[in-house]
Amino acid sequence: MNQIADTISWADFQKVDIRVGTILSAKPFEKARQPAYILTVDFGDAIGVRKSSAQITVHYTPDDLRGRKVAAVVNFQPKQIANIMSEVLVLGFPDADGAVVLVGVDGDVPDGGRLF
Numbered sequence: 001m002n003q004i005a006d007t008i009s010w011a012d013f014q015k016v017d018i019r020v021g022t023i024l025s026a027k028p029f030e031k032a033r034q035p036a037y038i039l040t041v042d043f044g045d046a047i048g049v050r051k052s053s054a055q056i057t058v059h060y061t062p063d064d065l066r067g068r069k070v071a072a073v074v075n076f077q078p079k080q081i082a083n084i085m086s087e088v089l090v091l092g093f094p095d096a097d098g099a100v101v102l103v104g105v106d107g108d109v110p111d112g113g114r115l116f
Contacts (some may be wrong), residue, residue, distance in 0.1 A: 017075035018091070018115035019043050020105055021050075026065035029053055031082035037062065038084055039070075044112030047074055050087040058099035069105035071115060 021041040029036040035057040042049050052072065056065075072088040079086045092100040 015075075016073060018071055019047060019074045019111075020069055020071055020109050020113045020115075021047075021088075021111050023065045023068050023070060024049065026060075026062040028057075028062070029082070029084070033082075037065070039065065039090060041070060041072060041088065041090070042111050043072075043074060043088075044110060046112050050074065051084060052088045052090050053081040053084060053086040054090045054100070056090075056092065056100045056102060058097075059095070059101055068102070069109070071103045071105060 021043040023039055024042050025040045026037045029038045032053060032055075034055050036053050036055045037057060037060075039052045039054050040049060041052060050072075070090050072090045074088050076089055091103040093103065095101050
């Protein structure tokens, strides 16, 4: 997927609700087909705490992730993955080998803030 996607309108972009949250916990996801963690992420009072399955084991350990700020899509339909319901999509970019590197948040921002 090296080509740029089709042009969208501002209204289309606004349909994707990307928020910042703080990872409260990260645990190995033993039942996942690919190595992954189960993340518990706090998005503040308005959204609350949500879970996500994330295939980010190449570059991160659970200890690296606790307390880290992440960006995530919070308005996708939840998806059943093995024995958990993944409620948000934590965002990242592929490295040269295709392993996920998380999108960083530069600075201290409150949980729940929306990307614009």
